[in-house]
Amino acid sequence: MKCKNCNSEIKEGSLKCEACGSNINEEVLETFSHTGDTSSEEVFSIDGSSSSNEVETFVYDNKPKKKSVIPFIGVIAAVVLLLGAGFLVYLRISPKLAFESVIEQSIKKFEKGMGFGYDTSKTEFDLKFKINGSKLQDDYLSIINKLSLSGKVESDYKNNKSFISIDTKYDKEDLVKTDLFINNDTTYIYFKDIYDKYIKYDMGDANKQQNLTKDYEVLTRKIVEQIKKALKIDYFKRKNDGEFVKNILTLTDKELYDVFRSVLDNLVKDDEFLNSLSNITLINKADLIDYMNGSIDDYNFTNEEILSIELYSRKGSEKVERIVLRTNDSELEIEIANDNSYIIKIKTGRNEIIYKVNFSKSGDKDKLNFEVFLGDYSFSAELVYAVKYNEQITVPDVKNVIDYKSINQSDQEKILLALMENAGAKKLLEDTGFLSNQVYNELGSTSESFD
DSSP states (O other): OOOOTTTBBTTTTTOOOTTTTOBHHHHHHHHHHHHHHHHHHGGGGOOOOOSSHHHHHHHHHOOOOOOOOOOHHHHHHHHHHHHHHHHHHHHHHHHHHHHHHHHHHHHHHHHHHHHHTOOEEEEEEEEEEEEEEOOOGGGHHHHHHTEEEEEEEEEEEEEEEEEEEEEEEEEEEEEEEEEEEEEETTTEEEEEOOOOOEEEEGGGGGGGEEEOHHOOOOOOOOHHHHHHSOOOOOOOOOEEEEEEEEEEEEEHHHHHHHHHHOOOOHTTOOHHHHHHHHHHHHHHHHHHHHHHSSOOOOOOOOOOOOOOOOOOEEEEOEEEEEEEEESSEEEEEEEEEETTEEEEEETTTTTEEEEEEEEEEEEEEEEEEEEETTTTEEEEEEEEEEEESOOOOOOOOOSSSEEEGOOOOOHHHHHHHHHHTSHHHHHHHHTTTTOOOOHHHHHHHHHHTOO
16 A cells, blocks of 8 residues: 555555554545445444455454434434323323323212222211201201211221111210121111110111122123223314313213213123122122113214213313303303312202311311201201321120010100100100100100010
């Protein structure tokens, strides 16, 4: 190989011309750029192969650098970001997904309230309520408004046991205290300070429903899953409404039929669903299948829109603040102020019922305020409660037991007389005038005659 600068011979492997000091690489590159030799182009091919001596010398002197992985990772990252952004956009623009999100949130709250996924639950509560109406009914309503309940409800789902204790008061005085213990197919009732024995009831299959939380969970999930599948994306649309965006589901009579038909056709083939439904209803699977197959008959469709559900969210937000459900003759509206406050309005014809629901805290307990308004009437209730899960429930020592069939008339009258001796019961009877002193004395003397 000769130097292009001075035409001197260059030893193989040299980096510079010994005669003039020119850089060999620059010379070779200059040759490549001017000659257009096809063998030179091969240096820049993917595999770096070449058949020319010049190229071989160039490669020998300058080992090819490893190609950087940074551009490759950057491409992948860009693709992932684009896909993620696309998915987020899809979430925003898909009305069907908006509905499914609301359904999932509602199901989770329902399942938690039902104790799904827990072996036991223990709830303590205090309940007070008030009813207002016309002045003509003030006397009666004031009696109801003096009633209050407190107690606890404990359930062991695995072992099919429940313990319920209720303390009823009238005008803050004791009315009746009752313990209820359910052990598989047997129920025991104990009236504190009134009757010294547990009254036994054999419930048979009725008590099987105590241990059905798993079945209810299966039913809930299976039905929701099939409804989501049956609702076609064509049933949904999105519209702007001032500062709100509406995700809308509309169904004609034919479409609603198709949804129900699809749900039933799939559920009737689902053994897990049928087993759970059979456990809850105590109806055998064969009869359930027959009923489900014949529950919806074909009829003449008008393709008239008969159902509309609208979800209102502010622009730029996915949070639902209002839900409106309309049928041909009624409307249901739910206003969601936040996760803890709701206003529900139901309109049928000229009538309107308004429900107000609010959840808050009362110390270390939860509080539910519930109000109902219908014309001149209103009803309000305050429930303070605390729930604990997976703790051992109360199991009373049931020893002194009598079967309810063995309670004679004398025992019944003794129970009633003892009940009326409670301070709360006396106040209640005085306010209602239900039992005069003469009747009270007659009942007492009758009871004594049985001793």
